[in-house]
Amino acid sequence: MKTNIFKSVSLFAVVIAMISFTANPIKKKTLNTQESKIEWEGEKLTGSHEGTIMFKEGYLNMDGDKITGGEFIVDMTSIVATDLEGEGKQKLEGHLKSDDFFGVANHPTAKLTIKNATKKGDSYGVIADLTIKGKTKPVTFDLEMNGDTATTELTVDRTEYDVKYGSGSLFDNLGDNVIYDDFELDVTLKF
Template identity: 30%
Template structure:
């Protein structure tokens, strides 16, 4: 009987060395490179547009068997930038965007995105970033509201690096950002949909 128990113990240890090693090899966390990662935005009226960017932060992106499985990203609204206006005009636009008319930064200093599902993309999607190979679904929280969004993305991983590229649109009114969203305003109308461009770079921890 003692030999049987000993054999079972040896077998358990052997299985742990094989299966546990496989789990350790196949599961990894990638740290976001915040210097290289950016979320760009472009908003439109009927006659003009404005283009800018936000910084993005993350505590880590989970990758299993070479595929992204999870991650939470935070966008500090105070990092908002504008690229198209003269320097003397940029503060006017940026302060308005931080105000209660738009992001209401005093009450909601950040927006967050939590990945809930990533699956292979079987067919091309109009407007998607070139080389999109996955569909990403997650919960996007802004202005105290959370709604699920889905978008195509190009995701590339290797032994030491990860990159996520995506182009899609968000309807700001879904989160209650309704300022100037009425088409009756004519040239002062601000279109509800905003172009979003992701460029996320991460390195294996």
């Protein structure tokens, strides 16, 4: 009887040791915020504007070479227009930071939280929650991985996040002042 108990305990200890040595622990890949960026483009009836936004922090959770999650915090106070100079640039940046658009005084950050990532060759189909101005909505996109760099293009409907200024789908009689609801984001993540 003692021999059977001893064998059972020994077998259990061996199994636990094997699991702990063979299991791939989840590792956190920390975002290099200085080399990562978001390039944005917003269109209106009479043209478009483009610029950049910087990350405050972020990471990917990795199980070996597979993404299992992650979170990225965007510094909304860093919104910059790159297609303008001088007073026009300052005016647009101030307006984008105002309550008409992103209200950065009350909402200085936005957040993307990866809920699921399904590997598809060299890319991932990602399901995430995007939070802008305190409103959280699900988004889906493809994320391309190449070593320590990840890239994606993402289209966001700003009206879902209470960014309604100049929206032709919400307001009548805007004429040439219509600003399209969707804006484009080109994201480059460096780890």
